[in-house]
Amino acid sequence: xxxxxxxxxxxLAFALSTTALTGAMAQDASLDLVEPLAQYKxxxxxNTAELVKDxxxxxxxxxxxxxxxxxELFAPTRTSYEAVEPIAELFSDLDVSIDARADDYExxxxxxxxxxxxxxxxxxxxxxxxxxxDEYADQLMEDVKELNSRINELTFPPETVVGGAAxxxxxxxxxxxxxxxxxxxxxDLWDFKAxxxxxxxxxxxxxxxxxxxxxxxxxxxxQGNFDDVYEVLEEYETDEGGYVSYTKLSDEDRNLxxxxxNTLAEDLSTLRGKLGLG
Amino acid sequence: MTDKTKDNGNHSGFGCPFTSRRQVLFGLxxxxxxxxxxxxxxxxxxxxxxxxxxxxxxxxSTLERVPFYGKHQxxxxxxxxxxxxxxxxxxxxxxxxxxxTMLRKLTERIVFLTQGGEVPELDPKLPPPDSGILGPVVAPxxxxxxxxxxxxxxxxxxxxxxxxxxxxxxxxxxxxDALDAERCHGDLSLQxxxxxxxxxxxxxxxxxxxxxEYLVLRWMxxxxxxxxxxxxxxxxxxARNFLGFRDGSANPDSNDGILMQKVVWVGEGDGEPQWxxxxxxxxxxxxxxxxxxxxxxxxKEQEEIxxxxxxxxxxxxxxxxxxxxxxxxxxxxxxxxxDAHIRLANPRTPEADDNLILRRPFNYSNGVTKSGQLDxxxxxxxxxxxxxxxxxxxxxxxxxxxxxxxxxxxxxGYFFVLPGxxxxxxxxxxxxxxxxxxxDTPI
Numbered sequence: 206x207x208x209x210x211x212x213x214x215x216x217l218a219f220a221l222s223t224t225a226l227t228g229a230m231a232q233d234a235s236l237d238l239v240e241p242l243a244q245y246k247x248x249x250x251x252n253t254a255e256l257v258k259d260x261x262x263x264x265x266x267x268x269x270x271x272x273x274x275x276x277e278l279f280a281p282t283r284t285s286y287e288a289v290e291p292i293a294e295l296f297s298d299l300d301v302s303i304d305a306r307a308d309d310y311e312x313x314x315x316x317x318x319x320x321x322x323x324x325x326x327x328x329x330x331x332x333x334x335x336x337x338x339d340e341y342a343d344q345l346m347e348d349v350k351e352l353n354s355r356i357n358e359l360t361f362p363p364e365t366v367v368g369g370a371a372x373x374x375x376x377x378x379x380x381x382x383x384x385x386x387x388x389x390x391x392x393d394l395w396d397f398k399a400x401x402x403x404x405x406x407x408x409x410x411x412x413x414x415x416x417x418x419x420x421x422x423x424x425x426x427x428q429g430n431f432d433d434v435y436e437v438l439e440e441y442e443t444d445e446g447g448y449v450s451y452t453k454l455s456d457e458d459r460n461l462x463x464x465x466x467n468t469l470a471e472d473l474s475t476l477r478g479k480l481g482l483g
Numbered sequence: 484m485t486d487k488t489k490d491n492g493n494h495s496g497f498g499c500p501f502t503s504r505r506q507v508l509f510g511l512x513x514x515x516x517x518x519x520x521x522x523x524x525x526x527x528x529x530x531x532x533x534x535x536x537x538x539x540x541x542x543x544s545t546l547e548r549v550p551f552y553g554k555h556q557x558x559x560x561x562x563x564x565x566x567x568x569x570x571x572x573x574x575x576x577x578x579x580x581x582x583x584t585m586l587r588k589l590t591e592r593i594v595f596l597t598q599g600g601e602v603p604e605l606d607p608k609l610p611p612p613d614s615g616i617l618g619p620v621v622a623p624x625x626x627x628x629x630x631x632x633x634x635x636x637x638x639x640x641x642x643x644x645x646x647x648x649x650x651x652x653x654x655x656x657x658x659x660d661a662l663d664a665e666r667c668h669g670d671l672s673l674q675x676x677x678x679x680x681x682x683x684x685x686x687x688x689x690x691x692x693x694x695x696e697y698l699v700l701r702w703m704x705x706x707x708x709x710x711x712x713x714x715x716x717x718x719x720x721x722a723r724n725f726l727g728f729r730d731g732s733a734n735p736d737s738n739d740g741i742l743m744q745k746v747v748w749v750g751e752g753d754g755e756p757q758w759x760x761x762x763x764x765x766x767x768x769x770x771x772x773x774x775x776x777x778x779x780x781x782x783k784e785q786e787e788i789x790x791x792x793x794x795x796x797x798x799x800x801x802x803x804x805x806x807x808x809x810x811x812x813x814x815x816x817x818x819x820x821x822d823a824h825i826r827l828a829n830p831r832t833p834e835a836d837d838n839l840i841l842r843r844p845f846n847y848s849n850g851v852t853k854s855g856q857l858d859x860x861x862x863x864x865x866x867x868x869x870x871x872x873x874x875x876x877x878x879x880x881x882x883x884x885x886x887x888x889x890x891x892x893x894x895x896g897y898f899f900v901l902p903g904x905x906x907x908x909x910x911x912x913x914x915x916x917x918x919x920x921x922x923d924t925p926i
Binding site for chain 2: 467468471474477
């Protein structure tokens with residue numbers, strides 16, 4: 206907790222004092238975006254700090270050979286990565302190393318360069334063992350720390366941040382609604398929630414700017430669609446605050462989520478244009 | 484852009500209902516007048532007398548337009564153009580109001596896409612409103628979009644359940660089927676047909692983009708039929724399927740309005756809900772053909788399996804595709820085997836008239852199977868006024884036929900095609916929605 210608070214203060218100071226950031230924004234976008242962008246940078250910094258912390262515990266469980274503990278920590282550890290994916294993905298080398306899936310490789314699970322969360326997920330669920338996972342765990346730790354430090358040094362491109370809300374929805378629409386993301390653990394709903402949280406955060410921070418631009422109807426529609434999504438997801442929450450297996454998601458709810466995701470993607474894809482960004 | 488012909492598939496029985504079926508589009512934006520050279524009115528006349536399964540002539544223009552408004556939807560007795568897509572969706576609409584909004588939007592998009600026009604321009608900082616794959620002016624290209632509803636749409640919504648058409652049901656597995664769940668059923672079907680496949684793809688993308696809150700794409704199958712330039716004597720022939728045989732030879736005459744009313748269109752006396760009058764049942768089947776094996780089968784055996792000559796399409800004992808076989812003179816099946824495909828499907832008895840269906844299929848080619856074989860086949864689409872007496876009865880008669888060794892139905896579904904839209908102030912399925920709001924079911 207203390208760590209997070211400390212980081213929040215640090216990130217805020219960083220965001221507000223970096224001339225590169227404000228300079229870029231003054232150039233490309235309305236000054237109205239300075240505050241939302243600064244806030245978003247804090248949000249991302251909090252998430253990557255959380256990711257480092259959670260990954261430490263996840264990696265420790267693997268190295269301790271504690272399969273059950275590692276399985277328990279897998280989904281919650283990923284959420285802080287999934288929430289900030291539009292920014293994390295800017296570093297494509299790390300994104301591949303951290304979050305690629307077996308079908309990104311011609312040889313699938315057997316490919317020696319298949320690493321990261323999903324390689325560990327494969328070992329834990331499919332092979333039911335931590336054997337041989339140490340090096341993947343170490344690699345993940347290293348990658349996550351590297352990501353954290355690169356993000357802290359990053360000047361956030363406004364169009365990436367604003368476009369990130371739609372990008373997260375595109376991600377869900379293209380590869381997550383099918384339940385192929387967490388195919389071994391079936392923890393997909395955790396990722397869904399994190400992706401929606403990440404998109405909603407951007408939308409929420411931009412609301413004051415959008416309100417000034419007289420898009421009341423638009424805001425209402427988008428808010429309504431997010432509300433509907435959260436309502437569906439709530440039905441699948443467990444008492445511990447996690448989510449049930451993706452296989453429990455009914456066809457009807459998957460269709461509903463699918464329409465919401467695509468409608469949000471359509472609407473959020475207009476954010477950059479509405480805010481005058483290229 | 485007004486149409487001279489407002490009545491799709493008019494079945495009044497007076498004169499030919501298709502005189503102006505293939506409306507030539509003039510004045511389509513700036514491009515229309517430039518491209519509308521004099522050859523097209525003649526083309527419109529040439530459409531007369533064509534059967535739905537006749538091979539497309541390849542002389543079509545992207546400016547040709549099939550009228551949208553009429554008693555029936557277009558794309559059923561409309562001569563089949565060279566390309567088609569069948570797409571099935573799940574519908575997210577919990578209330579009659581949602582469903583009405585969906586149907587209104589769908590109607591609006593179909594009117595624009597089938598009649599053509601300019602795409603609106605937006606601020607370039609915003610995503611464009613159109614995929615742009617047909618350019619800034621959307622040409623109609625003989626496009627038809629035909630909307631059907633699946634049994635699940637009615638069964639999963641209490642307010643619709645009492646209004647379900649009488650014989651609408653979920654497709655069940657026939658003995659030779661190997662149904663793939665990912666290519667079956669759906670709440671809503673859209674049949675796209677046009678001269679060019681890009682026109683269908685453009686239309687599908689437009690609808691997906693404009694109705695994301697209601698439609699989830701479940702499966703789709705593209706298909707086409709070979710184009711055959713018309714012969715000098717004007718004779719037309721049915722297009723061939725991927726087994727090399729003419730397909731559609733014995734189809735009922737789609738230019739015979741009275742016959743179509745009996746065979747295809749739901750109307751008075753069918754025991755159907757009032758809202759369904761003017762609609763029809765659509766049976767869709769994705770039928771894989773084992774083409775390598777077929778091509779290694781002796782010609783004589785292929786012909787006996789079908790009951791027709793491969794080159795001419797004529798039945799045994801005949802010389803032309805249009806010749807009608809006389810099975811009363813061949814009771815033992817010495818000429819045409821008793822289990823030949825065409826004999827089982829239509830034994831040409833008076834009773835068999837009850838089982839007539841209007842077929843309007845396309846061929847498909849989907850690449851390669853895991854075994855390294857060609858994944859090709861028939862996108863079978865058939866229309867009938869009674870699903871049980873139509874496709875289900877015919878397929879039941881075909882169960883066990885020798886052709887089964889070479890074909891494998893893997894997907895599809897049954898849908899009820901909504902009646903047509905009479906004018907611009909109406910929308911697809913309006914009678915159904917209005918029937919929901921009246922207390923008693925008007926059967």
